[in-house]
Amino acid sequence: MTMLPGINLYTQDNLSDENFVGNFVARRALLDILLNGLRALVRDGEVQHSILIGARGMGKSSLLRRLAIAVKADEQLQTHFLPLRFREEQYNVISLDSFWRNCGEALADWCDGAGLGETAAALDRAIDSATWRDPEGAGAEFHAACARLGRRPLLLLDNLDLVLDGLKENDGWKLRRALQAPDGPVVIGAATRLLQQAGDREAPFYEFFHPVMLEPLTEVELTQCLTALAAMRGAAGAPVRAILAREPERLATLYTLTGGNPRILALIYQLLERVESETVFADLGILLDQVTPFYKARIEEYQTAQQRAVIDAIALNWDPITSNALATATGIEITTISSQLNRLKKDGLVEEVSTSGTRSGYQLAERFLNIWYLMRHGTRRTKLRLRWLTIVLSKLFTPDELGRLAAEARDENRACQWHPDDRIAVIEAFAEVAAEPRSLGDRALTRIADPGLPSFDVTGTAATTHQQIPTSEQMAARTLALEAIRLRKAGNHNDALVICDQLIERFGSSTELTIQEAVALALLNKAAVLDSLGRSEEALASYDAVVARFGVLQASNLRKYIEAAIVGQGNTLYDQLEQPDAAAKVYRRGLEMGLDATVLNTNLAWALLATDRIDEARALEAELSELDAEGLSLLRAGLAVARDNLGDAFDHLGNALETGLDPDTSKFFDDLLRLLRIATAHGHGERLLAWWQASPPYADRYLPVLGAFNAYLRGERFLLDLAPEIRRPAQLLLERLSPRRRRAESSTPASKRRGRPRKRPNA
Numbered sequence: 001m002t003m004l005p006g007i008n009l010y011t012q013d014n015l016s017d018e019n020f021v022g023n024f025v026a027r028r029a030l031l032d033i034l035l036n037g038l039r040a041l042v043r044d045g046e047v048q049h050s051i052l053i054g055a056r057g058m059g060k061s062s063l064l065r066r067l068a069i070a071v072k073a074d075e076q077l078q079t080h081f082l083p084l085r086f087r088e089e090q091y092n093v094i095s096l097d098s099f100w101r102n103c104g105e106a107l108a109d110w111c112d113g114a115g116l117g118e119t120a121a122a123l124d125r126a127i128d129s130a131t132w133r134d135p136e137g138a139g140a141e142f143h144a145a146c147a148r149l150g151r152r153p154l155l156l157l158d159n160l161d162l163v164l165d166g167l168k169e170n171d172g173w174k175l176r177r178a179l180q181a182p183d184g185p186v187v188i189g190a191a192t193r194l195l196q197q198a199g200d201r202e203a204p205f206y207e208f209f210h211p212v213m214l215e216p217l218t219e220v221e222l223t224q225c226l227t228a229l230a231a232m233r234g235a236a237g238a239p240v241r242a243i244l245a246r247e248p249e250r251l252a253t254l255y256t257l258t259g260g261n262p263r264i265l266a267l268i269y270q271l272l273e274r275v276e277s278e279t280v281f282a283d284l285g286i287l288l289d290q291v292t293p294f295y296k297a298r299i300e301e302y303q304t305a306q307q308r309a310v311i312d313a314i315a316l317n318w319d320p321i322t323s324n325a326l327a328t329a330t331g332i333e334i335t336t337i338s339s340q341l342n343r344l345k346k347d348g349l350v351e352e353v354s355t356s357g358t359r360s361g362y363q364l365a366e367r368f369l370n371i372w373y374l375m376r377h378g379t380r381r382t383k384l385r386l387r388w389l390t391i392v393l394s395k396l397f398t399p400d401e402l403g404r405l406a407a408e409a410r411d412e413n414r415a416c417q418w419h420p421d422d423r424i425a426v427i428e429a430f431a432e433v434a435a436e437p438r439s440l441g442d443r444a445l446t447r448i449a450d451p452g453l454p455s456f457d458v459t460g461t462a463a464t465t466h467q468q469i470p471t472s473e474q475m476a477a478r479t480l481a482l483e484a485i486r487l488r489k490a491g492n493h494n495d496a497l498v499i500c501d502q503l504i505e506r507f508g509s510s511t512e513l514t515i516q517e518a519v520a521l522a523l524l525n526k527a528a529v530l531d532s533l534g535r536s537e538e539a540l541a542s543y544d545a546v547v548a549r550f551g552v553l554q555a556s557n558l559r560k561y562i563e564a565a566i567v568g569q570g571n572t573l574y575d576q577l578e579q580p581d582a583a584a585k586v587y588r589r590g591l592e593m594g595l596d597a598t599v600l601n602t603n604l605a606w607a608l609l610a611t612d613r614i615d616e617a618r619a620l621e622a623e624l625s626e627l628d629a630e631g632l633s634l635l636r637a638g639l640a641v642a643r644d645n646l647g648d649a650f651d652h653l654g655n656a657l658e659t660g661l662d663p664d665t666s667k668f669f670d671d672l673l674r675l676l677r678i679a680t681a682h683g684h685g686e687r688l689l690a691w692w693q694a695s696p697p698y699a700d701r702y703l704p705v706l707g708a709f710n711a712y713l714r715g716e717r718f719l720l721d722l723a724p725e726i727r728r729p730a731q732l733l734l735e736r737l738s739p740r741r742r743r744a745e746s747s748t749p750a751s752k753r754r755g756r757p758r759k760r761p762n763a
Contacts, residue, residue, distance in 0.1 A: 017069050024066045025228040026217060026262045027059050034067055034188065034212075035074070038154070041186065042080050049179060051160055052190040054214030055348060055366050056298075057263030060190035061088060063214075064156040067188065071154065081154040081186070082146060084110055088158045096171035099163065100138035101127055103155065103185070107145055119149075135171065139178055146185075153185040160189030164197060164205060172197075172204030179208075192348035216260030223251060225262075229269050240272045248491065253390065254283055256728050259367035267291070284390060288372055295372050298349075306332055310340045311349070311364075315373035316382060318723045320353050320361025356718040367724055385700045389725060477507045477518035484525050493529045500526040508549075513557060520546050520561035527568055536576040543569035551593065563599075566590035570603055575670060576739045580610035598626050605635055606674050610681075614642045630659040631668045634675055641679045641688075649679075650691050657698045673737050676709050685713045708733035 015023060024031075034050070041047055052060045068083035084106035093099045104127045111120035123145060131137040146153045157163055164172065178184050187209070194211060197203035217225065227244060230237030243250060251268075258264040264287065271286045302308055313329040314321055323341060327334045341362055344350035351365040364370040374386050480503040487496035500522040507515050527542035546565035550558045566586060574583035584607040590600045601620050608617035621635055633656035640649035653675070661672050679688045689709055693699050699706060703722075707730035711718045716734065719727050 020062075020065065021069060022232050023229075024062060025225040025232070026221065026265065027063050027066075027214070030212070030214070031063065031066055031070065034063075035070055035077070038071065038077055038081065038186075042076060045182070047179075047184075047186055049187040049209050050189070050212050051195065051209040052188070052212050052214055053192070053194055054190075055192055055261070057261045057366065058214040058216070059262040060214060061158050062262070064158060064188065064190060068154075068156055080151060082107065082110055082149060082151045083154045083156060085156050086158060090157075090159070090163055090166075093163050093166040096135035096167060096174055097133055097138040099167070099171075099175070100135070100142050101132050103142050103153065104132065104138070104145065106155075107142070107153070111149075135174060139174075143178075143184075147183075152183060155185050155187045155189075157187060157189040159191060160187070160209075161191040161193065161195055163189075164195065169204065176204045176208065193346060196346065217262060217265065218260065219252060219255045222255050222260060222265055223248070225265055226251065226269055226272075230273075233273065236273060239274075240269065243272055245486075248489070250283065254287075256725055257284065257368065257371055257390065258287070259724065261366065261368060264291075264368050281387070281390065284371075287368070288375055291368065291372055292376070295369050298369065299373075306330075306336065306340060307343070310337065310344065312373075312377065314350060314362055315364055315370050316378055318363075318370065318374060318382075318385075319721055319726070320355055320363045320723070322355070322357075322359045322361055324359070326362065354720050356715070356721050361721070363723065370723070371725070381696070381700060385703065389703055389729075471512075473507070473510075474512065474514045474518075477503060477510075477515045481518040481521045481525070484522060488525060488529050488532075493533055496529050497526060500529070516550065517557055517561070520550055520558060520565075523549075524561060524564055524568065527565075527572075531568075531572055531576060534576075536572050539572050539576075540569055543572070559595075562593070563590070563595045566593070566595060567599060567603065570600075570607075571670065574603070574607055574610070575674070575736075578739060580607040583607045584611075598624060602627055602631060602635065602671075606638065606671060609638050609642050609678055610674070612642070614639065617642075628667065630656045630661065630666070631671060633659075634661075634668055634671045638671075638675050638678055641675065641682055641684055644682065644684070646684060646687060646691075649684075649688075653688075653692075654695070654698065657702065661702075672705070673733075676712070676737060680713060685709075689713060704729035704733055708737055712737050 037048060037050070052063060054060050065085065068085050071077045071081050071083040084103065086102060086106050090099075090102055093102065104123055108120040108123040108127075111117075111123065126132065126141065126145075131141055142153075164175075167175065179187060189209065195205060195209065197205040198207060198209065198211070200206055223244065226240060230240040230244065233240075254268055258268065267287050267290055268283070271283060271290075299308070299311060302311060309330045309332065310326065313326055317325075317329070321329070323334060323337050326332075326341075327337045330337070332340070341350060341352075344362075345352060348365055350362050352360045352362055355361040364373070371386065374382055378386070480499055484496045484499040484503070487493075487499065503522040504519055504526075507519055510516060510519070523542050523546045527539040527546075530536070530539035530542060543565045546561055547569075551562055566589065570583040570586035570590070573579045573586060584604055587600045587604040587607065591597060591604075601624060605617040605620040605624075608614075608620070618639055621632075621639060624632060624635070627635070633652045637649045637652035637656065640646070640652060656668070656672070660666065661669050676685070676688070679685050689706070692702075692706060692709075703726050707719060707722045707726055710721075711730065711734050719730055719734070722730055
């Protein structure tokens with residue numbers, strides 16, 4: 001009976017080869033590249049020594065072991081190579097003879113595993129002899145032992161930089177000559193950083209090893225890996241498969257926070273499989289607890305006060321920090337700071353990155369280490385910044401979880417289970433966000449999280465026939481409509497479009513009210529997908545189709561879909577295509593049809609403000625007594641900005657921000673973006689940004705929004721000044737804030753876009 005594969009985080013040798021292979025779901029493409037390189041060596045004999053470069057946890061050790069297993073299982077490669085594995089840190093290598101003895105011991109281990117016990121024992125005895133204590137003799141003995149086995153040694157060396165740095169220069173040149181011999185060893189090593197010798201023309205290994213960069217997993221790769229793990233784990237993986245199907249937004253949030261690190265991927269998988277948490281907060285808390293021993297030891301490797309002060313300042317700053325700012329924060333001389341940074345970069349703890357200015361910035365290379373440090377060592381405000389970011393990130397992908405969090409935070413019976421900071425963050429940042437479904441004209445639902453799709457009765461039929469048993473056609477239409485929504489939420493836009501079109505074609509002519517609801521829902525969902533893809537003109541046509549098909553009907557169940565279509569069409573014209581005059585006509589059309597006056601007049605007022613028809617917008621504001629407080633505050637802020645009254649504008653904006661304008665759950669987040677665009681058009685963008693940045697509660701709570709607004713005003717390069725965890729949601733918000741740029745990108749062929757292409761695994 002095959003045992004269920006375990007999931008190890010640090011010591012992969014605890015798993016059998018069979019379970020390890022089943023567990024190896026990341027880096028498969030890179031494995032194939034390395035194997036093909038060995039096959040090419042067999043064919044033409046030209047050796048290419050390689051080194052895998054990646055931060056801790058990126059899968060270097062796992063890839064070396066998987067390569068050894070693959071060579072042993074390959075009919076062609078196993079007859080040509082001896083895949084030899086070593087302990088991760090060869091601290092004893094201070095001379096060439098000690099290196100060759102380690103090779104001899106690795107060869108003995110291979111022989112023992114291959115059933116050659118006597119050969120292994122003979123090697124063990126020989127290694128203790130005087131011959132193996134001489135660099136020349138040890139190398140010759142190792143070469144002879146491999147020759148007797150009729151195969152070429154493949155040295156899979158973890159922490160290759162430690163091995164080479166431990167050798168004297170003369171020994172390094174001798175090793176280089178040995179590796180260049182026609183039948184010499186082949187090296188595939190691994191390190192956390194590029195070899196220092198690789199850039200030194202006078203060093204033995206200048207440009208000797210081909211670097212293979214282990215980039216972080218992409219979000220798609222992370223999802224693929226979790227899917228593969230869940231499938232491999234059988235029944236035990238059922239909870240993960242359910243989350244992947246129902247709540248892909250949780251994975252997107254955790255991906256942003258963990259940075260695509262395969263080791264953190266394994267942690268994510270374990271906690272999701274054990275069903276230990278239901279929220280992003282809990283997921284994050286469990287991850288932080290599990291990595292604490294590893295990260296604590298990592299920081300404690302640095303024992304001087306200056307080293308730890310520099311690390312502390314970089315980690316707590318979170319965003320990339322320049323050397324000058326670092327000197328100011330620590331009180332350490334800039335010359336000393338530079339030497340400390342060089343040491344930290346060499347160790348792979350810190351990386352140098354570009355910023356919006358001429359000076360480079362420095363940040364912790366392993367991003368989840370930075371998250372851990374903020375949560376463990378940060379001030380209360382620093383911790384809250386991270387917790388607010390976690391909520392903002394999760395809301396970029398789901399419309400539901402914030403309501404559940406807020407309700408739980410206020411529940412006195414459950415509040416004792418919460419960390420006090422968690423409760424403060426949720427209650428303060430989102431105190432007014434209701435857990436109930438939003439109104440049908442909700443723009444946030446219309447275009448982003450749940451794009452304007454009215455609630456759909458999945459248990460009964462239309463109101464007039466609610467007690468009847470649904471027919472097979474009603475059930476089919478309903479199932480297709482809900483499946484299209486699920487696919488859209490999971491990011492499968494093309495599949496969602498296919499199902500919407502199938503539903504519309506199959507049931508479009510039906511006069512059955514429940515089926516008509518499904519068709520209307522499909523048209524709205526299709527428009528939402530097209531809008532998210534930047535295909536706004538097609539989205540308009542889909543919205544218009546709802547009104548054309550059902551606008552003449554009086555059925556109350558269909559009216560909500562018509563309202564959603566009118567609002568969606570107007571918002572697409574205004575927010576995506578930047579045609580406020582055209583949008584105003586659509587909103588007025590809805591008013592003439594007797595649709596929701598509050599929603600339509602609010603949108604109309606913003607469209608009038610965008611065209612400097614301030615008096616008309618002000619007249620509408622006086623009629624919006626039923627508008628929610630945050631929406632009214634934003635509109636009044638817009639009116640004040642348009643009249644150049646910034647004092648009143650900031651007061652009204654502060655009132656709105658206090659309620660918690662979340663990108664997905666707030667009905668008025670799009671109005672906030674409209675306000676920012678109008679302020680910029682009137683020349684007040686910089687002053688509004690300065691006011692916001694100087695208001696700590698609002699600045700901390702809306703970090704991605706501020707980052708996006710700063711980039712909108714000053715240029716996209718200013719996103720580089722943000723921590724990667726903030727930069728990604730800020731980039732998404734910048735695309736919403738600047739639709740013209742987004743349209744230009746979507747209409748430009750990928751081959752003609754500026755910027756470097758994504759690196760390939762073997763680049």
